[in-house]
Amino acid sequence: MLGIILTSIGTFFEEISDTIGKNKVLHHEEGTYTMAFLTFFWGTIIFLFIAVFNANAFVFVRESVPTFILRMILEVVQIYVTIRAIIEADRSTFTFMRSLTIPLLLGMDILLGYQIGYTAIIGMTIIVLALIISFSGRSMEKKGLSLVIFSAINSVFTISLFKYNITHYNSIVAEQVISNLILLVIFFFLALYKTKENPIMFLTKPAFFLQSAFIGIGGTLESFAFGFGSASVITAAKRSSSILWALVSGKMYFKEQHIIFKMFIFLLIFTGLIFLAT
Numbered sequence: 001m002l003g004i005i006l007t008s009i010g011t012f013f014e015e016i017s018d019t020i021g022k023n024k025v026l027h028h029e030e031g032t033y034t035m036a037f038l039t040f041f042w043g044t045i046i047f048l049f050i051a052v053f054n055a056n057a058f059v060f061v062r063e064s065v066p067t068f069i070l071r072m073i074l075e076v077v078q079i080y081v082t083i084r085a086i087i088e089a090d091r092s093t094f095t096f097m098r099s100l101t102i103p104l105l106l107g108m109d110i111l112l113g114y115q116i117g118y119t120a121i122i123g124m125t126i127i128v129l130a131l132i133i134s135f136s137g138r139s140m141e142k143k144g145l146s147l148v149i150f151s152a153i154n155s156v157f158t159i160s161l162f163k164y165n166i167t168h169y170n171s172i173v174a175e176q177v178i179s180n181l182i183l184l185v186i187f188f189f190l191a192l193y194k195t196k197e198n199p200i201m202f203l204t205k206p207a208f209f210l211q212s213a214f215i216g217i218g219g220t221l222e223s224f225a226f227g228f229g230s231a232s233v234i235t236a237a238k239r240s241s242s243i244l245w246a247l248v249s250g251k252m253y254f255k256e257q258h259i260i261f262k263m264f265i266f267l268l269i270f271t272g273l274i275f276l277a278t
Helices: 002-026 032-053 062-088 091-098 101-111 118-134 145-168 172-194 206-228 231-252 259-277
Strands: none
Touching: 002 032, 002 062, 002 206, 002 231, 032 062, 032 172, 032 206, 062 145, 062 172, 091 118, 091 145, 091 231, 101 118, 101 145, 118 259, 145 172, 145 206, 172 206, 206 231, 231 259
């Protein structure tokens, strides 16, 4: 239950950040690579702070290098595609379709040896049913859908590799400090040379500072949440709570339609989450 609570709080902060970032990119005030850089900046600072003041929190095992490298390759692709999906897709479409990750992760958890009860199976079934209903009609905007689907499928592998590494080899702090630093460097130079933006300068502006800070807090909470449950359950909590916050921001800031139907779908998915948590 603690993992689900941390995840729900984390997704609230992430939704604020995504809303700011989507607005800024659509108004050509920041580029995709800069948004990616800001996504990881404060999360990296937080994990570095923990590592410096608690040496025992930083544990990186040499045997994890092969799976860590594979995760990083997939993460670079994942971050770029996900940010493009955030920009192009409706907030509700993005969060609903990303729930596709949940049943796929369930299968991955079973393959990795995690014990999944029958109530979790019921919960997953309800979530899949909700997704089928949500895209059977015309109430969901299909723009950016292919990007969202790719992001949902690819995240199965990045999340599973992360969970595998922190379960068998590395501490959460070490895994995230190293991966975040790598991603920061990559997207810093992409922003600098591809879009001629210096991401560091964006941090001096209040809106971009908040965008980076909120997602840094949210991502940190979610990282620790994976230490309190299987990848499929924590991701189900993340996707479900993300839908709720996205429905709010989609209605308030992006004037999305069919809010009653979308709330019905959310309630179905939330019911599935209850089964997952019991």
